[in-house]
Amino acid sequence: MDEFDRIMRTNVRSAYVFTKYVVPTMIKQHDGQVIMTSSITGTIGQAGGVSLYM
Numbered sequence: 001m002d003e004f005d006r007i008m009r010t011n012v013r014s015a016y017v018f019t020k021y022v023v024p025t026m027i028k029q030h031d032g033q034v035i036m037t038s039s040i041t042g043t044i045g046q047a048g049g050v051s052l053y054m
Helices: 002-029
Strands: none
Touching: none
């Protein structure tokens, strides 16, 4: 469970904290976009290697 918690802190919490602090400025400026990206590779890995998220 510690590994799961570490991964969630890195991937989910970082996205949340980023938007928490950036969005208020974007609202004041009436401009901006937040684009979150992800990859299926994070769940299936690559041939001959391991997933970087494991």
